[in-house]
Amino acid sequence: xxxxxxxxxxxxxxxxxxxxxxxxxxxxxxxxxxxxxxxxxxxxxxxxxxxxxxxxxxxxxxxxxxxxxxxxxxxxxxxxxxxxxxxxxxxxxxxxxxxxxxxxxxxxxxxxxxxxxxxxxxxxxxxxxxxxxxxxxxxxxxxxxxxxxxxxxxxxxxxxxxxxxxxxxxxxxxxxxxxxxxxxxxxxxxxxxxxxxxxxxxxxxxxxxxxxxxxxxxxxxxxxxxxxxxxxxxxxxxxxxxxxxxxxxxxxxxxxxxxxxx
Numbered sequence: 001x002x003x004x005x006x007x008x009x010x011x012x013x014x015x016x017x018x019x020x021x022x023x024x025x026x027x028x029x030x031x032x033x034x035x036x037x038x039x040x041x042x043x044x045x046x047x048x049x050x051x052x053x054x055x056x057x058x059x060x061x062x063x064x065x066x067x068x069x070x071x072x073x074x075x076x077x078x079x080x081x082x083x084x085x086x087x088x089x090x091x092x093x094x095x096x097x098x099x100x101x102x103x104x105x106x107x108x109x110x111x112x113x114x115x116x117x118x119x120x121x122x123x124x125x126x127x128x129x130x131x132x133x134x135x136x137x138x139x140x141x142x143x144x145x146x147x148x149x150x151x152x153x154x155x156x157x158x159x160x161x162x163x164x165x166x167x168x169x170x171x172x173x174x175x176x177x178x179x180x181x182x183x184x185x186x187x188x189x190x191x192x193x194x195x196x197x198x199x200x201x202x203x204x205x206x207x208x209x210x211x212x213x214x215x216x217x218x219x220x221x222x223x224x225x226x227x228x229x230x231x232x233x234x235x236x237x238x239x240x241x242x243x244x245x246x247x248x249x250x251x252x253x254x255x256x257x258x259x260x261x262x
Contacts, residue, residue, distance in 0.1 A: 110250050
């Protein structure tokens with residue numbers, strides 16, 4: 001897959017993921033206007049998947065995109081996180097900066113072109129694929145612990161850790177349990193030629209044991225098993241060295257600007 005195909009496949013994957021969580025999230029709302037996907041979650045968490053605007057038509061006017069984000073956010077009382085990638089959204093980034101929008105977060109787009117080797121699972125650890133309501137609850141429990149430790153609204157977990165979202169036919173998710181307790185998890189969404197890894201998390205007490213690598217590698221392999229040519233993700237600064245060690249390579253940057261509703 002050349003760079004152009006990779007970026008196009010990754011664009012579709014991000015669009016599908018943002019839409020997927022909105023479709024299955026508890027009381028989430030979404031709309032498509034002026035080439036822009038708009039999402040409002042049940043909580044006012046400022047997050048790239050919870051309350052978001054994503055330009056899905058590359059030729060959509062950047063001013064119109066920002067206007068739609070503001071209008072949608074105002075209608076639902078939500079600050080909106082605007083996505084902009086370096087490979088296709090230079091004009092949108094320029095417009096966002098010209099309008100004085102705050103850069104809320106950045107992420108490095110990374111791609112894996114072959115399945116990673118399966119590592120040894122520690123003797124006290126069980127790696128389980130999410131296949132029922134109990135597995136969904138375990139996945140959600142990991143994230144609720146992480147959200148609680150970070151001072152974030154644990155209710156926001158219901159936007160992505162739902163039965164509809166995790167048990168959909170194009171999704172695979174895994175949970176690592178240590179001595180029977182769920183402590184790490186990840187999911188992958190298959191979007192045609194690409195599969196995207198999302199919502200990797202490990203509880204505070206279980207970190208620095210390689211469990212994040214374990215669950216990420218497991219769902220990455222599942223993405224290739226679905227038939228994807230490439231597995232992609234958006235990495236935070238802390239996650240980049242981990243993913244590089246697994247064979248992921250950078251291919252773009254994502255900048256996320258905050259569009260206030262008032």
